[in-house]
Amino acid sequence: SKTREAGPTAQLRNILVGKALSAELIREIEKLLIQADVGVKTAIELRKDIQAGWERSEITTGTDAWEFLKSQLIAYFPDEDRQIHFAESGPTVILVAGINGAGKTTSIAKITKSLRDEGKTVLLAACDTFRAAAVEQLEIWSDRLGVEVVKGKQGGDPAAVAFDAADAAVARGVDCLVIDTAGRLHTQEHLMRQLTKIKNVVGKKIPGAPHETILVIDATTGQNGINQAKIFTQASDVSGIFLSKLDGSARGGIVIAIREELNLPVKFIGVGETPDDVQPFDPPSFVEAMFVE
Amino acid sequence: MLGNLSEKFEGVMRKLSGQATISEGNVRESMDEVREALLEADVHYEVAEAFCETVLTEALGESVLKSVEPGQQMIKIVHDELVKLLGGEEAMDDEGRPIEREPIMYVQPGPTIIMMSGLQGSGKTTTCGKLAGYMKKRGKNVMLAACDLQRPAAVTQLEVLANQVEQEVEGSGKVMFHGEPEKCAEYGQAVGVAVQVANRALESAKLQGADVLILDTAGRLHVNDELMGELRQVSNAVNPHQIYLVIDAMTGQDAVNSAKAFHAQLELDGVVLTKFDSDTRGGAALTVKKIVGEPIKFIGVGEKLDALEEFHASRIASRILGMGDVVSLVEKA
Ligand SMILES: Nc1nc2c(ncn2[C@@H]2O[C@H](COP(=O)(O)OP(=O)(O)OP(=O)(O)O)[C@@H](O)[C@H]2O)c(=O)[nH]1
Ligand SMILES: Nc1nc2c(ncn2[C@@H]2O[C@H](COP(=O)(O)OP(=O)(O)OP(=O)(O)O)[C@@H](O)[C@H]2O)c(=O)[nH]1
Ligand SMILES: [Mg+2]
């Protein structure tokens, strides 16, 4: 599996550390922030903070600016629980949602593998009854990972599948139920209502469920990610983000803008296409890697 | 609906009313607003900078400074320049009707070979189904070939779509499928197999008299040399007439990197932008067009098989600027 580390070539660090600070360099910081997808607003705010610190002589060198920026960015993600919240008793239900092709099904394989590695029993629910071969895709993962899957019929009601799966999870006494849902755009109201319904159905069957609602966001996502997070949170009370596809060249800076707007924590990062390609979200290394050339 | 940007423009320009002339500084100030709007729309930083430079030169050279409606004039220049960058307006006939241009060139004798490429989850497989439907309607016999042996159930996904198009889409064309599901393997263990599958698909397409062969390929990262190499091998083996890059319209600043790398490896012939049914402003369109140079052929506007539209530069330009119909807005002025 791949790892994601900040190499010695961290671009921003190189242009800042050991250098004299200048107005030009401060503009360069803003540019690199925008190129990492943190968004214009956030980038301008951070640039202004550095600017102000420079004018007050609190930030005097490039090294100061780098350290300040790093600490500011890391501070977006305070040291809180980035683990999965487990139910006190009975099955823990993890609902996974997101826009089309974000990486939900693959991320579920990753989450399932981690849970299995911790010795937990897992049941999957194939609530994507819409997309061609979505159920087959999840079934292949369930075979490979040695877990069972509850499915309905193609084109059927996904909430009904969720209901059956919650039933089965209780009856079989599994530790965790992970629910795959169809990709949906946040702009499709009826599909967002359907997501709310899935959430409510499992909540009726298992008190406190879903215990986690994970929104999968593709690291290549631009400013639209903010709207995604906003509307998915309204529909399903998102409790954390799974930032997928961080093994490419995209920086995933959109999670910073999302944090600023919605205060959503990032729980996991995806760094590849196999079930092992998952890491807990680690703010310092994420921030360093944001500026790697 | 008047967008944000046009209000800001008017704001900047209104400050000047009563003044005899508008200064270069005022125009520059309004360009800052444009730059910000472009960045918020996910246009790449450097593309946005270069664009603003071009517009600035144009605006200062033109009559903006003396115009009675400088704000409107600016919007028009910005919009027209965006349209130009996105590939230009469609050609008009003498009566001002757009001339229908077939976005796909078919070769004689067939089959015309089209290969899809792109990052994971961008919408390649779905777009294969949509294109097959588009062609079936136009009387073409199409074969879809499943050259993704890696993603779980990718072959089945394409097969289901092929059947769906064949059964549901009206048209005199026929939709066929070539897939070798038994060759599928776990990630990284089937690299190269796609080449053989593509070769056999081409044989079969010829035998069955397909007019078009569309190759679906596995999603891959542009930074993955092994998988990019495989894509090049497939391309060398069957020599596609058209290679398309499929890109998610919600992509941010990284669009520049993936488009560059795919283009460098494959010499792309066209782009399909998917998921335009979202509320994305779609600035990636500008970036990708600039990098690839080749036309944006289609936009995907939904998950259903008929949710494919031909690309219209003017509409996307208005959308990137965050304004309704800029043309009618300017005409009103
Ligand atoms: N490189 C890389 N690819 C990933 C990652 N996560 C998912 N993918 C790939 O992205 C593509 C889409 O993943 P899926 O899991 O099918 O996405 P989804 O959100 O379930 O898609 P829909 O159900 O169609 O909405 C697949 O090719 C995955 O292998 C990741 O972290 N890194
Ligand atoms: N809303 C919307 N969804 C789309 C569009 N195009 C594709 N999708 C959806 O996006 C998801 C991913 O599409 P796929 O066709 O599987 O993407 P892919 O590029 O083949 O994915 P990989 O093979 O895993 O790399 C699916 O849920 C599709 O239904 C579009 O234009 N609009
Ligand atoms: Mg899925």
Ligand SMILES: [Mg+2]
């Ligand atoms: Mg595919």
